Amino acid sequence: MKAEKTHLTSLKINGEDYHLELLPWMSLLDILREKIHLTGTKKGCDHGQCGACTVIVDGKRILSCLTLGVMKDGAEITTIEGVADGKKLHPVQQAFIDFDAFQCGYCTPGQICSAIGMLQEGKAATREEVQELMSGNLCRCGANKGIIDAIMKVKEGGYHE
């Protein structure tokens, strides 16, 4: 057993600064959920296969289950709790409600963070490309049509921030 040396790590999460003593093997996902108590980010497979843990780190969507917290010292992290503007939902959140883009809701925080990241990346022009670039987020309820409909509506300017 290794001595459990912690590392002082600074994270800006949804605009707030946190200075945490972290064990090296703690995933960013577990840190968000267990240490910061931001439980919106979900643990699905914990192995990078489902996308439920997707968060936005320094502007890029990534999988928090395959990220060690200590590696993100100084990073800015946005979780599902940080995407709305006060009480006004993010356009992607509103579109998910309007287009019935979920059933059980477990994949939804990851889907929404992933969609926001994808729209910022600006690489998807067509519906097929949106589907392809959202393929890292699985929905076991099969709400995929609503998910893509919602994203397309936002993409086409149907909602305004």
Add this chain to the structure above:
Amino acid sequence: MNNFSYTKANNVDQAIAELDGDIRNKIIAGGTNINDLLKYFITKADKLVDINSISENSIIRLDNGGVRLGALHTNADTAYDPIIEERYPLLSKAILAGASAQIRNMATNGGNLLQRTRCYYFYDINTPCNKRDPGSGCAAISGYNRIHAILGQNENCIAVFPSDMCVALAALNAVVNISGPNGNRVLAFAEFHRLPEDTPHIDNNLKHGEVITSIDLPEKGFQKNYSYLKLRDRSSYSFALVSVATAFEIENHTIKEARIALGGVAHKPWRVAEAENFLTDKKPNQENFSTAANMILEGAKGYEHNAFKIELARKAIIRNCFMALHPETQRPGAKPSL
């Protein structure tokens, strides 16, 4: 995960010093594979050396006309780099066929080369596996071997190397730049990954204590005639059953140079020089493509659940040759004409 210590390296020399040639000291870059392997107790580490602060993270034009891919540049940033899109579209397409957008945002070029097989039995620590536990046997040979090798394998190991990016790098004759305790060295891409032979636990020829610093692409990018075809059980976010990277140089309706690399079929990206030489100075037609496909698949051997891959690979090679004649089939959403 077992408990490990963690340190950051700020430059290549520091990373090599921290590794200290010890197999239990591991590099972490994107982390997409090693974190998974640590969680399953397939890889055990005493120390992780985080190399994300090292400056090998860009794409540079080389004086010889080629391009250098920094080992720490992400797969996504590489695929979408304007130089890569314009000059090496085969590489861009292959990268974008792999993993998911999130993983490509994390995964690095160096790490892509070092990812390990996704053989189910390698991942299941309750089963024998010569790659995970040398000498314990291979559970895949008599098990569910749908995704396994048809070329270059033996009774020790029938795992396949899962990368898409590396199939294109193999076709493009990339070169791997390596630094280690004894200085720098260069490995041709074909020499980087290994066949299982008697040491299936050794995936590649990177030695303990060495790090990949960059990958060089030669000047020739085959922008006019190229295609990456990936066949898998679902249309996205799945490893290849068979993939093919094909590139041609064509003059006056005659093939002047051909490159064909297969993925998902062997312990390394698979190329057969005789087949590529056969196509040189030939017409690009069904008969010649079919002959080349047979040459590439000579000696292929299937098992209970993957024998279909031999015929699948044959058809994929031929089809992808035709697609390379019509690179517009590489547009997103474009349907192949065949």
